[in-house]
Amino acid sequence: MEAKDLQYFRELLNGMLDDVLQKSDETIEDMTESGEVYADPADRATAESDRAFTLRLRDRERKLIKKIQNAITRIEDGDFGLCQDCGEEIGVARLKARPMTTLCIECKSKQEEDEAVRGD
Known part of the structure; x- marks a missing residue:
């Protein structure tokens, strides 16, 4: 693979990594700032369901981070x-x-x- 292609993929992967990490930081902020108290059990259940869904998405992104980091390492090692x-x-x-x-x-x-x- 040519050097310009490797540079393109390095920049692409670093951009992807930055985006995923930023979303992760935003999720942490949203979850720590959200100190809402729900009087209605249905509202509380909905909020917990939304929170669980968000956490599942972030877990998938955590796995994606590892894959992106491995790809960047392969670029560095010449195996990409x-x-x-x-x-x-x-x-x-x-x-x-x-x-x-x-x-x-x-x-x-x-x-x-x-x-x-x-x-x-």
């Missing part, structure tokens, strides 16, 4: 854009769609087929 299964280059179009991917489209398709057979 190489399929971890077959060692072939991952297409730039695929990397633009999902820059933290570790599998080429063929290996990812095979993985999904195997999961479908196993019922995962």
Whole structure:
């Protein structure tokens, strides 16, 4: 992969990381500032349900942070854009769609087929 492509993906991944971390900080602020007391149990249940949903989203983003950080590390190590299964280059179009991917489209398709057979 060319140096300009690596720089593009480094900037893209760092931007994604900044966005996710900012959302995380905003969630923490919102949850600590929200000291509302609900007289109606239904309102309280709705607020708790919303809070649980937000926490599930943030947990998914926590996992995404790790994937982004791993992709940035692969750029630094010179492994970015190489399929971890077959060692072939991952297409730039695929990397633009999902820059933290570790599998080429063929290996990812095979993985999904195997999961479908196993019922995962």
